[in-house]
Amino acid sequence: VGGLAGAFAAATAFAEPELLALPEGTLAAWAESPELSAYAYHLGALERRRPFVRSADVEEVLGLVRAPFASARSVHPTLVNTDLDLGEVRLKDGEVVRIGHGNVDRLTMDADRDVRRAAWEAYADAHRRFANTMAAALTSGVRQDVFVARARGFESSLHAALAPNELPTSVFHALVDTYCRHLPTWHRYWRVRARWLGLERLREFDVKAPLTLRAPEVPYERAVEWICEGMAPLGEEYVNVMRRGLTVERWVDVYPNAGKRQGAFSTGTRGTHPYIFMSYQGSLFSLSTLAHEIGHSMHSYLAWKSQPDVYARYSLFVAEVASNFNQAMVRRHLFARHEDVDFQIALIEEAMSNFHRYFFVMPTLARFELEVHERVERGGTLAAPDLAALMADLLAEGYGDAVEMDRERSGVLWAQFSTHLYSNFYVWQYATGIAAAHALAARFDSSPEAAREDYLAFLRAGGSLSPLDALRVAGVDMSGGKAV
Template identity: 65%
Template sequence: MPQSTLPTRQQLSRDQQWDIEALYATPDDWEAEAARLPAELDALNQHQGQLGHSPDQLAAYLRDEEALRLRLNRLTSYASMSASVDGQDTVAADRRDRSTEVASRHAAATAFAQPELLALDEATLRGWLDQAPLSEYRVPIERVLRTRPHVRSAEVEQLLGALGSPFGSARNIHPTIANMDLDFGSVAGTPLGHGTVGALEVSPDREVRRQAWEQYADAHLSVQHGMAASYVTGVRQNVFTARARHYPDALSAALAPGNIPESVFHSLIRTYQDNVGIWHRYWQVRARWLGLERLREYDVKAPLSDRAPQVSYAQAVDWIGEGMAPLGEEYGTAMRRGLTDERWVDYGLNLHKRQGAYSNGVYPVKPYIFMSWNDSLGSLSTLAHEIGHSMHTHLSWQHQPFAHARYTLFAAEVASNFNQAMVRRHLFATQPDPAFQVALIEEAMSNFHRYFFIMPTLARFELEAHRRVEAGRGLSAPDLNALMADLLHDGYGDGVQMDRDRSGITWAEFSTHLYSPFYAYQYATGISAAHQLLASFDEDAEAARTRYLTFLGEGGRLDPLEALQNAGVDMTGPAAVERTFQVLSGYVDRLEQLLSHREQHA
């Protein structure tokens, strides 16, 4: 909700903030752990040369490494979470940077393990996996064996591990500029920033929307060359690492950990391009509804209803609970506790809070959710999305040992989008007021715009950027901006009159997504698998519930494509993506019907 003056972090009520004290009671406790941990991480080197002596000695290393990795995760999470809630807290930013250094120490100290494991006789090692000390580590060891062609000598691995900190610079520079150095000004008396731009871009006042969209883009354009240098550095790092590990390209290297064939990525892109006409039709319907001859970029989120529902956090918790009821009482009770009493969620809007939303599981403490609440259906949708991640984490912790609990990003985006789709279906069925229905379509289309329009476009952008670097070509800010504008034009067609310069800087507005290489496409595959799963509840709800909860409880025990196959979704072909485009088309149809009814009764 736009405010003339945002509260400081210290002015937020406790219930609007996550329970970060569950990680460390005070910053001094974090400092003490940060001082202790590096030497203990370095001590893992004492296991070097011992892993092949016996299953007991290998298990001892894995237990020691796991215990320290859990502590490291707590250390880095506290630091990054503290920096997220106040982008101008220099002490928190320093902790985040120092935690990156500690993580690099961990990578260097454990670099010997993969080469040493792979030097063992494979038949002997597989025989050890049947013995009690190692059985709970079967999955990660099997995945190490799968990387055999891409693991280098211990010396090279140690060097690659030590590169974690300097290579992390690009990942940190871009968001640091975005969160600490940009001056966005204000719009209609409201400070413009990462936490407020979303609300301003859905203002019913077109001039407010225009100013917010343009000023937000202009701020990024003012530092476009620095951001481009940072991003291209990240791309070059990805290409370097892929080549160092003997992958054919950066895409295959990024997909390898989840055992995702490149064909899945390319199938998504082809199916998006084949169905982009649905988006073109939506822009036309939206323009008619708004009474505009042609949309501008700042109109794609303009409110269609003049009675947008005001949704409090408490109301959202109730509606999400009702919507997810088909998953059963146990799921619902745990979810409600996390959203309320256990304070998983940091939802208060405060000065200098960074943009976006995320869920971060800190085993074995709790999953955490970061977002900014603005009393809208959009906030409800974001909360439903993030609690999907958090419940995925919660159930994987319940059913898997830690070594098997960490699921891939590909699987993660299924659970989050499934929750959104299920809650939305519940609201369509229980809130018949036409104004609410229009607002709900808006929310759905806003969600699809991000996950099924922007994210496939960013995926295409990433692919082309990496291909150019792999071909030895240079990339400048104008190159990146022109590429982004061209790709957006494919999606807008003739339905949106573009400002190419300001649209072109869209890539720079994603200061975190693009630094996890080829992450963005997984939003689109995730939303596709989610709608395929939701459809199965119409056929046999009890069987679908069992399969879906089993999928969540699998955590990372199975590769994501296999886990989804067991749940009834085949992501190796275009069917799930095509089904989701049909859902999108259905929303456009519904909006067009409401528009026709409105025009007839005007």
């Protein structure tokens, strides 16, 4: 499929250069004509990309290299998912469990500290054994990013990643600066968590330790009901479509299975319904993942239904708003409905796990990604020991003196992300997405009617607006991070 996409890109490479070769003002006139008014944003975006669109010959070459350039991105997950021996761990009852990508999170959340330690260390060590190979793959991926950026005339890899979506690099740097300013909040959280767990000091394998041993079991059917209840403020039509997708129309590949890879995602294309891949585990964490992915799916469903093909796709910058919005709304509903102390603690734990991934891990990876790209842009290299040292240094800033680190094992975190770091400046948008989502969810407290209409308009907009303008429609200004 990747090869076919590359062949298609090469075959259609002539289009944009030929359009941009038309006399100046032609595209603007077309955009104002009644026949092509629907394409006004598309034509305007093409005009804005003019400085970075090359000749037809160069565009054809850039299209042809897409398939071979995908090799770095395919080598890493192939190695991790098929060749890596993650080891095993002995549970408290004596059962020996093979560690897999699908169960490592559950094992590092075990109530037994020895189980958490063994699973965390084994998972890190498995990646460390192949760190040099993974560093070579990451180096290839970063060099490809730098090559494409320079071939198109962008100022940097970061500029090349953001400019097509009309995002100024200042938005990226604002996210990183905001994260760094609030590191003391994370330091305080680690200390509070250690005190709750009765530990003098946290270790890294304690950051997911359970805060209650009486977390609720949540069967899939109950999760669907709670998600539908939580999303009721968006209206009956939204909820009915979502309920049908989660049940009758079987949008979701629900349960774990032999050979099933890790992770969760929503995919599909206009002309189909959305498809959700996940492994439901019967917990609040799985409920939250399902809410997240159905948020993506409903975004796609409404965009596909409302927009022509040219605007059917939307950027990750807005995609992660829709998914995290659903999580925020469902979590708020469950907090209001369930007053049981253990249920509330379990909800706090699920929320903090989500915040840890999106507000801690992802900004840290974004800082790592910026540094490795800048090193290559300066002509430097990316050896595994250097990558591990950089990763450990960045994590140490986030942990402060509240977490005792194992630098060798912490430093291999970059190798545990098989796809995220092979998509040029991808991960930072998880953090902006969750920030915008919670700002939009808060609007439902004061003006639910306006909040609903604005948010649904945002979902229906698809790719017909720039990401920042689409979010302004929803009610949040992410250029400066303040709600409208």
